Amino acid sequence: MDILKLLFEPYIFIPLVFPGLVAAFLLLLIIIWLERKIAAKVQLRYGPLYVFKPLGGVIQTIADLLRYLFQEPIVPREADKLAFLMTPVFLFGLAYLPVVAVPISPTYYAFRSDVSLLIVMALTTLAPIFTVLMGWSSNNKFSLIGGVREGYLVISYEIPMFLSAISMAILYKSLDLVEIAEAQKGLWGVILNPLAAINMLLLMYMSTSKFPFEIPEAESEIVAGPYTEYSGIIYGLVMGASYVKLYVLSLVYSILFLGGWNPLPINDPMVAGAMLFVKAFLLVALGAFLRAVYPRFRIDQAISIGWKIAFPLSLISVVISLLLIMGGVSLVVK
Amino acid sequence: MISSGERELELLIGPQHPASGHMRLVAKVDGDVVVELRPNIGYVHRSVEKLAEVKKYLQIIPLVERPSLADTTANNLAYVMALEKLLGIEPPERAKYLRTLLAEINRIHSHLYGLGIHGVMIGSSTAYMWCFGDREPFLELAQELTGARLTYSYIIPGGVRRDLPAGLGERAERVLRYMENRMRDYFNLYFNNPVVRARLEGVGVLSRHDAINLGITGPNLRASGVAYDVRRAEPYAAYPELEFDIVTEEAGDSFARVMVRVREIVESMRIIRQVIRKIPEGPILHESYEKLIPPKLRESMKQRGMVKFPSVFANLRVPPGEAISRVEGGRGEVVFHIVSDGKLSPYRMRMVTPSFRNVILFEHLTRGVRVADIPAIYGSLDYFPPEADR
Numbered sequence: 076m077d078i079l080k081l082l083f084e085p086y087i088f089i090p091l092v093f094p095g096l097v098a099a100f101l102l103l104l105i106i107i108w109l110e111r112k113i114a115a116k117v118q119l120r121y122g123p124l125y126v127f128k129p130l131g132g133v134i135q136t137i138a139d140l141l142r143y144l145f146q147e148p149i150v151p152r153e154a155d156k157l158a159f160l161m162t163p164v165f166l167f168g169l170a171y172l173p174v175v176a177v178p179i180s181p182t183y184y185a186f187r188s189d190v191s192l193l194i195v196m197a198l199t200t201l202a203p204i205f206t207v208l209m210g211w212s213s214n215n216k217f218s219l220i221g222g223v224r225e226g227y228l229v230i231s232y233e234i235p236m237f238l239s240a241i242s243m244a245i246l247y248k249s250l251d252l253v254e255i256a257e258a259q260k261g262l263w264g265v266i267l268n269p270l271a272a273i274n275m276l277l278l279m280y281m282s283t284s285k286f287p288f289e290i291p292e293a294e295s296e297i298v299a300g301p302y303t304e305y306s307g308i309i310y311g312l313v314m315g316a317s318y319v320k321l322y323v324l325s326l327v328y329s330i331l332f333l334g335g336w337n338p339l340p341i342n343d344p345m346v347a348g349a350m351l352f353v354k355a356f357l358l359v360a361l362g363a364f365l366r367a368v369y370p371r372f373r374i375d376q377a378i379s380i381g382w383k384i385a386f387p388l389s390l391i392s393v394v395i396s397l398l399l400i401m402g403g404v405s406l407v408v409k
Numbered sequence: 410m411i412s413s414g415e416r417e418l419e420l421l422i423g424p425q426h427p428a429s430g431h432m433r434l435v436a437k438v439d440g441d442v443v444v445e446l447r448p449n450i451g452y453v454h455r456s457v458e459k460l461a462e463v464k465k466y467l468q469i470i471p472l473v474e475r476p477s478l479a480d481t482t483a484n485n486l487a488y489v490m491a492l493e494k495l496l497g498i499e500p501p502e503r504a505k506y507l508r509t510l511l512a513e514i515n516r517i518h519s520h521l522y523g524l525g526i527h528g529v530m531i532g533s534s535t536a537y538m539w540c541f542g543d544r545e546p547f548l549e550l551a552q553e554l555t556g557a558r559l560t561y562s563y564i565i566p567g568g569v570r571r572d573l574p575a576g577l578g579e580r581a582e583r584v585l586r587y588m589e590n591r592m593r594d595y596f597n598l599y600f601n602n603p604v605v606r607a608r609l610e611g612v613g614v615l616s617r618h619d620a621i622n623l624g625i626t627g628p629n630l631r632a633s634g635v636a637y638d639v640r641r642a643e644p645y646a647a648y649p650e651l652e653f654d655i656v657t658e659e660a661g662d663s664f665a666r667v668m669v670r671v672r673e674i675v676e677s678m679r680i681i682r683q684v685i686r687k688i689p690e691g692p693i694l695h696e697s698y699e700k701l702i703p704p705k706l707r708e709s710m711k712q713r714g715m716v717k718f719p720s721v722f723a724n725l726r727v728p729p730g731e732a733i734s735r736v737e738g739g740r741g742e743v744v745f746h747i748v749s750d751g752k753l754s755p756y757r758m759r760m761v762t763p764s765f766r767n768v769i770l771f772e773h774l775t776r777g778v779r780v781a782d783i784p785a786i787y788g789s790l791d792y793f794p795p796e797a798d799r
Binding site for chain 1: 418420426427428441528529530531532533534535536538539542598602604605607608779780781782783784
């Protein structure tokens with residue numbers, strides 16, 4: 076009983092169970108299946124079907140995971156072995172680490188900080204470093220190009236994404252995610268500052284290489300980019316990392332723009348958490364759906380989107396927030 | 410890796426690469442810019458020309474189909490046309506129409522094949538699946554006509570193997586109407602997709618002058634504004650009696666090459682409708698060959714609308730001489746040159762395929778483009794390595 080109680084302590088429950096590791100893992104299993112299923116629907120196919128047919132092959136991803144587990148992970152002779160083997164672990168860990176600062180209800184969080192938005196945003200910027208390292212350590216030309224592409228993309232999406240998030244912080248006059256969510260009891264952020272919302276959504280998909288920005292691992296150009304030399308479960312980890320990163324960013328996005336856990340029918344942490352999870356899940360699913368719609372941009376086009384479109388838009392959205400504040404929109408709950 | 414003082418990185422794209430096909434592209438890149446790209450061909454050379462010298466004339470029909478898998482009718486037709494010139498026979502009218510029908514069905518599904526591969530090369534798996542899915546009705550149509558899905562061997566000296574099945578006209582009309590509806594979806598989701606436009610427009614521009622000088626053929630030539638089509642320049646089969654336009658685009662970029670293929674699909678559908686409407690009654694095999702078939706077999710053959718070759722055909726002897734024939738296939742002009750010395754096999758058979766004539770574009774179009782443009786240009790050429798290597 077004590078153990079169960081301990082499990083439901085926020086500082087354990089949030090990072091390990093929900094919205095942390097277990098939830099992320101479940102989402103990973105479902106979203107990869109869903110992505111294939113959605114794409115199949117658009118493309119007039121069945122998609123995964125045969126593993127557990129009654130539910131349309133929903134556990135296909137588990138079968139794939141088992142296959143990854145038993146596949147021999149091959150380490151190239153010329154690779155930098157330590158970096159090669161450690162980067163997937165760091166990549167996955169860092170992709171899901173920001174979740175510790177995400178609250179799931181007004182009263183339920185691992186820790187409360189005045190600057191939790193900054194903590195989350197800062198932690199999400201760490202993972203790409205390991206993608207670049209991965210490209211370098213594989214000692215493969217395609218991996219190298221993929222790593223460099225990732226590096227170029229990072230510098231073009233990171234600044235506007237940060238600015239878009241900050242513009243909402245200006246609007247809510249807080250960097251605390253709990254306060255930001257509570258401030259949206261009435262109007263959601265997406266209505267107050269739609270420009271920032273659209274901009275951040277675009278950049279979120281760009282940062283997790285969803286189509287049309289699936290550039291670092293563009294298959295027809297550079298095989299699998301930084302992941303070219305990876306196989307077995309370490310490939311499973313790197314493949315999962317970008318989904319998990321998208322999931323964490325979607326949680327933050329839901330809190331910033333989609334009212335977080337609002338509207339809240341009953342004030343229970345789990346209901347609030349479920350509310351948040353559903354919103355984040357829909358955002359991840361939208362990202363998965365884009366695969367069926369868009370081809371991929373060229374790297375120079377993506378970079379110019381980052382600098383020439385997203386960057387000015389993020390500056391404008393900061394101005395919009397400032398104007399709204401000066402216009403006397405009061406959202407702060409104290 | 411790069412040693413000091415060197416700026417260029419040599420990339421070996423293929424033959425083990427998701428988008429290389431059966432070939433290797435040796436790319437020298439400076440940052441993201443391609444300095445030089447050399448196609449390294451010959452990985453799937455099957456020595457069709459040499460094999461033809463030891464095979465009998467009828468055995469060569471399936472052989473010449475194999476290299477161009479998606480575009481078999483063009484090779485089949487071109488070879489048989491050259492053979493007929495040597496034999497000095499002309500197929501009956503109905504057979505000519507049937508040849509045209511199959512050639513156009515084949516052109517449509519060959520173009521869809523090319524468009525689909527191009528789609529997945531620039532990252533649109535939907536275009537790939539749609540094109541390959543929508544090839545299926547046409548493959549089934551061809552199957553109903555010939556009995557095979559891809560390697561038809563339908564066209565034989567003096568005619569065709571099978572007559573038009575009853576009711577194929579209506580079914581073809583249904584397929585064509587389906588495809589016309591689908592075309593709208595293709596434009597909404599793929600051809601007018603801003604990302605597709607951004608990736609293809611202005612990429613790999615081939616000027617009219619260069620296209621002519623390099624000897625480019627097929628849709629790639631017409632995308633540069635040259636209205637050249639063998640069906641018009643040197644009409645064969647039933648084409649002189651049919652109305653159709655030669656599709657050209659002016660831009661000469663990857664998108665123009667895609668658009669030429671798309672509009673040619675529409676033209677081909679127009680031709681198929683005309684063929685079905687205009688097809689004359691009559692025999693499907695030249696009468697001098699029909700006479701060789703035993704009377705009993707001839708009767709059942711006429712009833713079932715299928716030709717079973719009499720055994721004397723296995724040792725078909727062709728008068729000495731040489732003949733050349735040209736056919737407009739899906740990917741471009743196919744040329745066959747047969748030299749006969751009166752024996753059971755040709756003395757020499759030369760087979761010029763469109764892909765081999767277009768392979769020079771890899772080097773020509775990719776100078777100074779981005780790495781990501783390589784597949785965008787490759788796919789737009791509808792280049793098929795086995796066809797080029799033969």
